[in-house]
Amino acid sequence: MKLVKDPGSARSGFKDWYLQRLSAVVLAVLLPLPLALLVMVYTGQVDQFGLLDIIDHFVSRLLHTLLIIALIIHAYMGLKVMIEDYVPIIGWRVSLIGAMLVVMSGFGIWWLAIIWAWGG
Amino acid sequence: MSEGPEQRKRPLSPRLSIYRWQPAMIASLAHRASGLILVLFVPLYLWLLHGMTGSPDHFEQVQAWLHSGLGKFSLWLAGISLFYHFCNGLRFLSIDAGWCESRRILRLSARIVIGAALVASVLLAVMF
Amino acid sequence: MSEMIALSVFRYDPEQGDKPAMQAYKVPMSKPGMKLLDALNYIKWELDGSLTYRRSCGEGVCGSDGLNINGVNGLACITPIAGLKQPIHVRPLPSMQVIRDLVVDMDHFFDQYRQIQPWLKTETPTPEHERLQSPEQRAELDGSYECILCGCCTTSCPSWWWNGDRFLGPAALLQANRWIVDSRDEAMGERLDQLEDSFRLYRCHQIMNCMEACPKELNPTAAIDNIKRKILARKS
Ligand code: HEM
Numbered sequence: 001m002k003l004v005k006d007p008g009s010a011r012s013g014f015k016d017w018y019l020q021r022l023s024a025v026v027l028a029v030l031l032p033l034p035l036a037l038l039v040m041v042y043t044g045q046v047d048q049f050g051l052l053d054i055i056d057h058f059v060s061r062l063l064h065t066l067l068i069i070a071l072i073i074h075a076y077m078g079l080k081v082m083i084e085d086y087v088p089i090i091g092w093r094v095s096l097i098g099a100m101l102v103v104m105s106g107f108g109i110w111w112l113a114i115i116w117a118w119g120g
Numbered sequence: 121m122s123e124g125p126e127q128r129k130r131p132l133s134p135r136l137s138i139y140r141w142q143p144a145m146i147a148s149l150a151h152r153a154s155g156l157i158l159v160l161f162v163p164l165y166l167w168l169l170h171g172m173t174g175s176p177d178h179f180e181q182v183q184a185w186l187h188s189g190l191g192k193f194s195l196w197l198a199g200i201s202l203f204y205h206f207c208n209g210l211r212f213l214s215i216d217a218g219w220c221e222s223r224r225i226l227r228l229s230a231r232i233v234i235g236a237a238l239v240a241s242v243l244l245a246v247m248f
Numbered sequence: 249m250s251e252m253i254a255l256s257v258f259r260y261d262p263e264q265g266d267k268p269a270m271q272a273y274k275v276p277m278s279k280p281g282m283k284l285l286d287a288l289n290y291i292k293w294e295l296d297g298s299l300t301y302r303r304s305c306g307e308g309v310c311g312s313d314g315l316n317i318n319g320v321n322g323l324a325c326i327t328p329i330a331g332l333k334q335p336i337h338v339r340p341l342p343s344m345q346v347i348r349d350l351v352v353d354m355d356h357f358f359d360q361y362r363q364i365q366p367w368l369k370t371e372t373p374t375p376e377h378e379r380l381q382s383p384e385q386r387a388e389l390d391g392s393y394e395c396i397l398c399g400c401c402t403t404s405c406p407s408w409w410w411n412g413d414r415f416l417g418p419a420a421l422l423q424a425n426r427w428i429v430d431s432r433d434e435a436m437g438e439r440l441d442q443l444e445d446s447f448r449l450y451r452c453h454q455i456m457n458c459m460e461a462c463p464k465e466l467n468p469t470a471a472i473d474n475i476k477r478k479i480l481a482r483k484s
Binding site for chain 3 (some may be wrong): 130133134136138140142144151215216217221223226227
Binding site (some may be wrong): 021024025027028031035038041042048051052055071075078079082107110111114117 | 152155156158159163165168172179186187202206209210213216248
């Protein structure tokens with residue numbers, strides 16, 4: 001069964017792979033921080049004032065912003081790969097990836113809004 | 121092989137249903153599953169963060185939810201997913217970098233990350 | 249009475265047009281170190297001449313008797329009966345179009361091999377004698393040249409099951425890497441161009457079924473990662 005109509009190489013694909021690894025490294029470094037915070041809130045070691053002090057600190061806002069960018073990129077690339085794997089129909093594939101991008105950007109903006117306390 | 125027009129459709133030999141699961145295959149699929157769970161946890165986390173940075177009443181509500189059965193389960197699930205995804209993610213990154221690429225180490229490291237995640241899931245369940 | 253081996257073998261007859269089914273056989277353990285291929289031969293020669301499978305050299309060199317054996321791919325001719333749980337489930341290589349019984353259509357598999365252009369490409373003038381390699385350069389080909397293209401790895405790969413029309417699969421990629429690391433080949437850039445594709449190359453998710461299946465104990469996962477690193481190196 002010769003694939004006479006083989007479209008050839010797209011000469012791309014490296015970027016997705018690379019961005020996913022790069023963002024993974026950033027996540028591996030930064031993600032433990034908010035997790036530890038969540039655990040401390042859960043166990044009561046940090047009350048609301050303590051939490052707000054930490055979250056509103058400038059450095060923490062900066063790190064959090066980096067984290068959000070890395071996480072959105074990482075999750076987007078990750079889900080994109082999964083959709084490409086399991087959704088063979090090109091129309092569905094493109095629509096789903098597009099929809100996912102919109103939803104994720106929405107969450108990203110919401111998250112940034114919380115961290116930088118826009119409008120609040 | 122000539123492809124005559126009258127060629128009957130050939131059946132596809134069985135694949136996923138018959139293939140034996142080996143540690144490295146489980147490790148890869150678990151990475152995918154944990155990644156998906158983590159993505160789903162993001163909106164929940166945002167909702168929690170929203171509550172925790174809101175009014176004191178709101179903060180108390182979040183605290184109460186976190187200590188409810190569903191809250192605890194969510195934290196546990198996200199916790200082990202993150203733990204596993206983190207460990208296996210570092211494993212994948214090291215493989216990409218060309219370290220630990222021998223057949224023996226690839227097999228062993230798959231067993232290690234799965235084992236560590238199982239231990240962590242039990243520990244996490246009894247600790248909280 | 250000699251010890252009997254229980255087998256359950258995948259059968260499909262295109263003339264009957266029925267659904268494929270598993271058929272049970274019992275075969276005597278005829279000699280120490282008996283291989284699975286010996287049992288299949290016994291079935292064909294003594295019990296049921298209609299059983300169809302490919303085999304040639306019978307010693308793991310030609311790569312024609314790749315099968316799914318108790319859920320893992322391997323070569324029947326070098327798989328000892330002794331280590332196998334019974335009944336031994338023998339099926340064709342997974343995710344392939346079955347022509348008859350254990351014989352599958354390998355055309356697409358070899359087409360993908362052709363796609364990586366498995367021949368030496370050079371630009372420099374042909375030297376008077378051969379293109380020489382140092383022992384170290386030759387050693388770079390260890391772990392690649394042993395591949396016999398049996399298809400055990402490629403048909404074990406879930407990524408290839410779902411996207412085998414585009415993903416080249418572990419065997420073709422291991423072979424692609426074989427030419428990339430060959431000191432005599434002068435077309436690495438062109439080869440990388442042809443491979444850099446989110447489907448052709450980047451569908452590999454380190455599932456490593458290929459490595460587990462390879463009867464030559466090669467490591468296609470590492471070969472694929474080496475290609476990715478070569479692309480990384482020229483992009484950054
Ligand atoms: C903690 C640090 C993290 C590291 C080191 C890490 C590492 C990785 C790596 C290396 C991959 C690529 C796997 C592959 O292509 O086969 C990956 C995939 C993925 N990650 Fe992460 N990750 C991390 C955190 C996260 C988080 C927080 C999320 C969710 C928001 C996430 C979601 C995903 C998803 C959905 C995939 C795709 C899975 C697949 O293709 O099978 N990861 N991760």
